[in-house]
Amino acid sequence: MNILLVGAGLSGAVIGRQLAEAGHDCRIIDSRPHIGGNCHTQRDPETGVMLHLYGPHIFHTDDEGVWAYVNRHADFVPFQNRVKTTSQGAVYSLPVNLHTINQFFGTTLRPDEARAFIESKADNSIADPETFEEQALRFVGPELYEAFFKGYTEKQWGCSPRELPASILKRLPVRFNYDDNYFFHRFQGMPRDGYTAMIEDILDHPRITVELETSYDPAMADDADHVFWSGPLDGFFGYSLGRLGYRTLDFERFTYQGDYQGCAVMNYGDRDVPWTRITEHKHFSPWESHEGSPCYREYSREAGPKDIPYYPIRLVEEKSLLTQYIDLARSQEKVTFVGRLGTYRYLDMDVTIREALDTAGVFLGAEKAGTAV
Numbered sequence: 001m002n003i004l005l006v007g008a009g010l011s012g013a014v015i016g017r018q019l020a021e022a023g024h025d026c027r028i029i030d031s032r033p034h035i036g037g038n039c040h041t042q043r044d045p046e047t048g049v050m051l052h053l054y055g056p057h058i059f060h061t062d063d064e065g066v067w068a069y070v071n072r073h074a075d076f077v078p079f080q081n082r083v084k085t086t087s088q089g090a091v092y093s094l095p096v097n098l099h100t101i102n103q104f105f106g107t108t109l110r111p112d113e114a115r116a117f118i119e120s121k122a123d124n125s126i127a128d129p130e131t132f133e134e135q136a137l138r139f140v141g142p143e144l145y146e147a148f149f150k151g152y153t154e155k156q157w158g159c160s161p162r163e164l165p166a167s168i169l170k171r172l173p174v175r176f177n178y179d180d181n182y183f184f185h186r187f188q189g190m191p192r193d194g195y196t197a198m199i200e201d202i203l204d205h206p207r208i209t210v211e212l213e214t215s216y217d218p219a220m221a222d223d224a225d226h227v228f229w230s231g232p233l234d235g236f237f238g239y240s241l242g243r244l245g246y247r248t249l250d251f252e253r254f255t256y257q258g259d260y261q262g263c264a265v266m267n268y269g270d271r272d273v274p275w276t277r278i279t280e281h282k283h284f285s286p287w288e289s290h291e292g293s294p295c296y297r298e299y300s301r302e303a304g305p306k307d308i309p310y311y312p313i314r315l316v317e318e319k320s321l322l323t324q325y326i327d328l329a330r331s332q333e334k335v336t337f338v339g340r341l342g343t344y345r346y347l348d349m350d351v352t353i354r355e356a357l358d359t360a361g362v363f364l365g366a367e368k369a370g371t372a373v
Ligand code: UDP
Pocket: 085, 094, 148, 149, 150, 152, 153, 156, 168, 169, 171, 172, 267, 268, 269
């Protein structure tokens, strides 16, 4: 079969590879001049530091199959993300853990005491939190919410945490011990030569062709037996029902000589600091040594029609438009919608790869191919 995959990010590459190995010819197009989508990495010509050009990406998973898959395509170096946050004139450890709690409240609580203390601050009248704010008030109480989540989230999402789903905050744990590993997964690491090299390896198959700086044209689908779409879900339909909301990011670079902040990611919880975080990329490759240190202040704003979409917003009230697009997508027999943008979900890399492997499996296994979203 002739398969067209729109988007050369993780979804397109993984599905393309699975289908190519099964004997299908895969044409992968991408409008950008590089593969890898927003996982794209590139060495900085000035300092030699490996940059995550679209913001920090740390690989973490509990999925043994996905971990084995990425290790077949890249050499992974163990890496644990330890994020700090600057708030109200002090630096704290994230995710909220026993150190954060004791430092913030000036206490010396032990785990059980801290749990009881935070529980005493929680709003127990919220039985089933639906919004980000309800989730925060229910699980960390008002003080920690104000210091670490409210301002950051307003900057990151451009709206009140009352309008955002609880699922966004559920990404972050609260720990009653001193574990400050940002992620809880068993397998965590960084590809030694960056994500783009890993995706290049996935794409390295004689039945795969990649065309960069190539925009999708509906006529291309005529030559294909099936299309996998990893562009924006609403974009496939020409935004005919209206636009789903996305956040985009702006990065402001400065180069420091030495070590600027002592960690890869420093968040800024205060509302009056305009950036959400500063990423110092050389800390993502601690096995390398560079004197120059590129740092990026990150600003979030609503994506306009020409901006790169990063985060699907999924406002609580936006669900009905999404449902309509999902219905449209389901009616497309020849097209499968995949990935973060194609399914309009906040997906981590490991989930994206798992879903891509499963989608390819369903496609290859099913007589009637092409189950949408
Ligand atoms: N968040 C926050 N304060 C922080 C870090 C995260 O309020 O210091 C909230 C924010 O709404 C963010 C969400 O938690 O969008 C998920 O955080 P995560 O670190 O997973 O975001 P990502 O790295 O994917 O941008």
